[in-house]
Amino acid sequence: xxxxxxxxxxxxxxxxxxxxxxxxxxxxxxxxxxxxxxxxxxxxxxxxxxxxxxxxxxxxxxxxxxxxxxxxxxxxxxxxxxxxxxxxxxxxxxxxxxxxxxxxxxxxxxxxxxxxxxxxxxxxxxxxxxxxxxxxxxxxxxxxxxxxxxxxxxxxxxxxxxxxxxxxxxxxxxxxxxxxxxxxxxxxxxxxxxxxxxxxxxxxxxxxxxxxxxxxxxxxxxxxxxxxxxxxxxxxxxxxxxxxxxxxxxxxxxxxxxxxxxxxxxxxxxxxxxxxxxxxxxxxxxxxxxxxxxxxxxxxxxxxxxxxxxxxxxxxxxxxxxxxxxxxxxxxxxxxxxxxxxxxxxxxxxxxxxxxxxxxxxxxxxxxxxx
Numbered sequence: 001x002x003x004x005x006x007x008x009x010x011x012x013x014x015x016x017x018x019x020x021x022x023x024x025x026x027x028x029x030x031x032x033x034x035x036x037x038x039x040x041x042x043x044x045x046x047x048x049x050x051x052x053x054x055x056x057x058x059x060x061x062x063x064x065x066x067x068x069x070x071x072x073x074x075x076x077x078x079x080x081x082x083x084x085x086x087x088x089x090x091x092x093x094x095x096x097x098x099x100x101x102x103x104x105x106x107x108x109x110x111x112x113x114x115x116x117x118x119x120x121x122x123x124x125x126x127x128x129x130x131x132x133x134x135x136x137x138x139x140x141x142x143x144x145x146x147x148x149x150x151x152x153x154x155x156x157x158x159x160x161x162x163x164x165x166x167x168x169x170x171x172x173x174x175x176x177x178x179x180x181x182x183x184x185x186x187x188x189x190x191x192x193x194x195x196x197x198x199x200x201x202x203x204x205x206x207x208x209x210x211x212x213x214x215x216x217x218x219x220x221x222x223x224x225x226x227x228x229x230x231x232x233x234x235x236x237x238x239x240x241x242x243x244x245x246x247x248x249x250x251x252x253x254x255x256x257x258x259x260x261x262x263x264x265x266x267x268x269x270x271x272x273x274x275x276x277x278x279x280x281x282x283x284x285x286x287x288x289x290x291x292x293x294x295x296x297x298x299x300x301x302x303x304x305x306x307x308x309x310x311x312x313x314x315x316x317x318x319x320x321x322x323x324x325x326x327x328x329x330x331x332x333x334x335x336x337x338x339x340x341x342x343x344x345x346x347x348x349x350x351x352x353x354x355x356x357x358x359x360x361x362x363x364x365x366x367x368x369x370x371x
Contacts, residue, residue, distance in 0.1 A: 018178065022170070026087065045339055072116075084169050087168045249263075269355070
């Protein structure tokens, strides 16, 4: 299949590539800065990530609504431009400042996400959506993988994470320029999602309990290896897998709801159980588990927006906002609980995430049974 407006799909996707090339270095270094540089307890890290995603959930709803009301391109460009605040996290002098700067930039990342997804829907036909979202996810995570690669190399050579982050502003500026030149981004009509769409939103909330901040596996890896660069490399392994399989899922013929249930939610839940019981083996177990979690996340990032875009029939800003809202609320609650459980035992937190992943699977599985 050939996407008719492939150039516009690539502009949006390369915008995602450069955005992640910048801010994902901050994402990977934030737990290191927060927990190991500023010595914040891990339960506070869980709360910090909950605040990031909690405010982000509201920004997703707001961004989706404003995208339909005032134009998807306008909202996407404004939100994308303000992600650059993340780059100043390295200038923080304590964990409160680090949290504030990271949180604000992350909120604007959520603010622009529904609009960008809606723009991609706008430049494609319904039959092209799965491939387009697969391309978006593949380039998105490819940029993130490279971000983790240069961060890991810098840490290996003794450069502090805080010193690296200011340079992440450069790819973020390039990312915004790509969005500026996209020939799309009109308005839409806010529309309430139907029952199946609401089921997906609810299930993605439970899945988000499993898609905890990957900062937790980063922290786990550091605790078992005592090497910062091996810890950030965990995130790189996860992202590389997610990027590859995002492209694969976009190309192969697979029924979306079935792929979401089995290759997304169920696989993520089982992988969390793996982190709970196999992490003491070190990178021998953690890296393969990170690969499998990457597959699960690639499935959700490809199939969820594809399903929502089809069910919303083109009025996608508000619907994508609802999807991001469900994900963010789940991650908000999940990270808070993960942080408190981790304080007692790392395994408790991953067991909780595994159970929530199974619940998400069962919710979507009911849709499959109903046909």
